[in-house]
Amino acid sequence: MKRNIYILLGVILLIGVALAQNADNGIAAVFKQEEPLPTETGPRAGLLAPGFSLKGMDGKTYTAGGAKEKAVFVSFWASWCEPCKEEAPALNTLAAKYKDKLDMYGVNVTPYDKLKDAKAFVEEYKLTFPILLDEDGAAYAKYNGVAFPTNVLIDKNGVIQEVILGILPEKELERKIKDVIN
The missing domain is CATH 1.20.5 (Single alpha-helices involved in coiled-coils or other helix-helix interfaces)
Structure with missing residues (x-):
């Protein structure tokens, strides 16, 4: 017993x-x-992403900021930036792989670049995701841009999950994307 x-x-x-x-x-x-959504907008993790609307090289207008159906990845870049060149193939691969759950935008910060060079960059790296033109640098300024590339991961609620200055190995970047889309 x-x-x-x-x-x-x-x-x-x-x-x-x-x-x-x-x-x-x-x-x-x-x-x-669930944690309440932040009410403050700003360029750092945990805050609502600053909104912007930019025209793409395809002639369409794209917006970031606010709640969306998908998470958003914004990459601010310039054609002369060596790390941007190194990162471009990985971004293309990840954009295609996660297109159903992630909108990827490449934002050329045009005041720091030349439009013809940006177009040549897109052609050379065969970028398939939307390339936006930040002609006056206002969107880059909203994110306190200080380096190229500056990558911003934004969840579906419009909250910045991470701001990445410079590049990461593709596997690490993919892990961060998976964290945001799940």
Whole structure:
């Protein structure tokens, strides 16, 4: 009889430990309250992304900022930027791979570049995602741009999840994208 009680207590203890270890992904997740959206707009993680509308090289107008159906990846770049050249193939690959869950925009900061050079860059790297022209540098300024590339990951709610100055290895960048779209 005593032996059965010890076995029963052991089983209950194991179940309790298993539930505690899985609380983040299991039952507790059902009761978890969503964090309220920020009310402040700014160029850093945790704030609402500053909005902008820019014309693309394809003639269409694109917007960032505010809630969207998909997460948004904004890459501010210039054609003379060596890290931008290095990163371009990875961005093309990731844009194609996650097109159903992520809108990727390449924003050429035109005051720091030449339009003909930007067009040559897009052609050379065969970029397939929308390339926007920040002709007066206002969008770049809203994100306190200080380096090329500056990449901004924005979730579906319009909240900046990360601002990345410079480039990352493709696998690390992909991991960050997956974190934002999931």
